[in-house]
Amino acid sequence: MNLLKKWSKAQVFWPIVIFLLILLVNGIVSGGAFFEMKIVEGHLYGRIIDILRNGSKLMLLATGMTFVLATGGTDISVGSVMAISGAIACSIVANGGNVAVAVLVAILAGVVAGAWNGMLVAKVKIQPIVATMILMVAGRGIAQLITNGKIITINSDSYYFINGGYILGLPFPIFIVAFVVLIAMLFTKKTAFGLFLESTGINPVSSRFAGINVDRIKWLVYTFCGVMAAVAGLIESAGIKGADCNNAGLLIEMDAILAVAIGGTSLNGGRFSxxxxxxxxxxxxxxxTSIYAMGVAPEVTLVVKSLIVVFICLFQSKAFKDMLKRRFLSRKAVSQA
Known part of the structure; x- marks a missing residue:
């Protein structure tokens, strides 16, 4: 009982409960077919595996976005950075370039894009949503210039492995996410960076007086977020075997922010997980995945996500929670009278 009470206070507890409930509902609706898995040629297939593979891009973006939101900022340019990353990598591979070189150059582009956002926010002092909106708008234009306005298709098994490859029977993107998360967790838990990050989000002025280089922290987190977007762009372009600058990462920045908010990270900055x-x-x-599996129109997904956003905003609103508390206490007092 004490262990359960301790776990219930953890930030990750309720997100896990919600995730398990969604899986349970899917299992009941599908008659258990949702949990079915099979091995074909040594590769594991199933809807759970599909969720992990298809969610790898969003998990990478959520990791980078967690750091950004923890400082009280936001980055709405990650979708455009994905388009730039895919355009660069596919252009190099299509012209006979080495896949490893293509990947490194694409990630370097993510570093540059993230550093640009970080400079605008930390040095120029532009509001994060405005600063990143610049690259969100210009980024797809840059990607279009790289591909000359065309959809580039490639035929490279090595590049396709980034999305479609398997190791130990599991999709390769899962291992990419595991590696990135391991590095991020070690960096935040085993060094002082995690405390500096949280302090910056809670009170940047006091953090600066305490000797923390707030501007450098912000610059680093935006750069890291750009790298995560670049890697996500590689996974997406490898999955479709080409670069589609118009649709690559379209509106995924909203999903990334929503994922972090569902995880309990305050949109005002501070505590994160x-x-x-x-x-x-x-x-x-x-x-x-559930909506698609049930044959429901894809447009319903946007409605569900919108409702989740409203619920989260209300849940994080102190005024709303205080109002509910007052009404509950008043009703309790009337019932006891």
Whole structure:
């Protein structure tokens, strides 16, 4: 009982409960077919595996977005950075370039894009949503210039492995996410960076007086977010074997922010949890997969996500929670009178 009470206070507890409930509902509706898995040529297949593979892009973005939101900022340019990353990598591979070189250059582009956002926010002091909106708008234009306005298709098994490859029977994107999350967790839990990050989000002015280089922290987290977007762009372009600059990462920035919010990270900055954000990403992906599996119109997904956003905003609103508390206490007092 004490262990359960302790776990219930963890930030990741309720996201996990919601995720398990979604899986349970899917299992009941599908008559258990949702949990069916099979091995074909040594590869594991099933809807759970699909959620993990298809959700890998969102989990990477959520990891980067967690750091950004923890500072009290936001990054709505990640979808455009994905388009740039895919355009660069596919252009290099299509012209006979080495896949490893293509991947490195694409990730470097993510570093540059993230550093640009970080400079505008930390040094120029532009509001995060405005600063990142610049790249959100210009990014797809840059990607179009790279591909000359065309959809580039490639035929490279090595590049396709980024999305469609398997290791130990599991999709390769899962291992990419595991590696990134491991590095991020070690960096935030085993160094002082995690405390600096949280302090910056709670009170940047006091953090600066305490000797924390707030501007450097913000610059680093936006750069990291750009790298995560670039890697996500590689996974997406490898999955479709090409670069579609118009649709790559379209509106996925909203899903990334929503995933982090579902994980309990305050949109005002401060306390954060990478595992909770990952579960939030899986919740969103499971909702999408469920709707498709049930044959419901895809447009319903947007309605569900909108309702979730409203619920989260109300749940995080202190005024709303205080109002509910007052009404509950007043009703309790009337019933006892």
């Amino acid at each position: 990478i595992p909770a954000s990952l579960v939030g990403a899986l919740i969103i992906q499971s909702i999408t």
